[in-house]
Amino acid sequence: MDPRLSFVTLVVHDLRATRRFYVDGLGWEPALEAAGEVLMFQVGERVVLSLWDETSAVQEIGPVTRGGTPPVTLSHNVATTAEVDTALDAARRAGAASVSDPVQREWGGYSGYFVDPDGFRWEIAYNPGDIGQRVLP
Known part of the structure; x- marks a missing residue:
């Protein structure tokens, strides 16, 4: 099996709020959308970010736990x-739950973080x- 990641699927609590954040707030264009079920974005040449409504996800993958980071x-x-x-x-303008200011990192880069509506942390980084x-593209 070759090393490859095709889909990153995040189970979200409120797909409408998630859509408002990513589509309306950040301006991302969905590659596929099934209303009330899933929202997908092409995030790389061969990589898709799938935001899956919790009710639909649980039917396929089983219970989802919440809490903490x-x-x-x-x-x-x-x-x-x-x-x-x-x-x-x-991200701040889109309503990110939390945004940490970027800092120069000891590994030589510069990065900060924001938290999406479901608590997933996104690093924005210059490496x-x-x-x-x-x-990079």
Whole structure:
């Protein structure tokens, strides 16, 4: 099996609120939308972010637990530190539950975080290293 990630699926509590945040707030264009069930975005050449309504998800995957900080972060890498600031400002305007100001990181990058309506943490990062540059369009 080759190393590949095709879909990242996040189970969301309120798909309408999630849609308002990502589509209306951040301006993302859905690649597929099944009203009340799922909202999908093409987030890479061959990667889809799927936001799945909890009621529909539970029918397929079983019980979903809530509470605390999910032990995962998502990262959106950009080419400059100014783009980090711009993206975090957009998340703030879209109504992100929390936004941490970006800082210079000990690993050489510059990043900050926002929290979406379901508590998922997104890192907005400028990573000057080879691996950070490799993921840019």
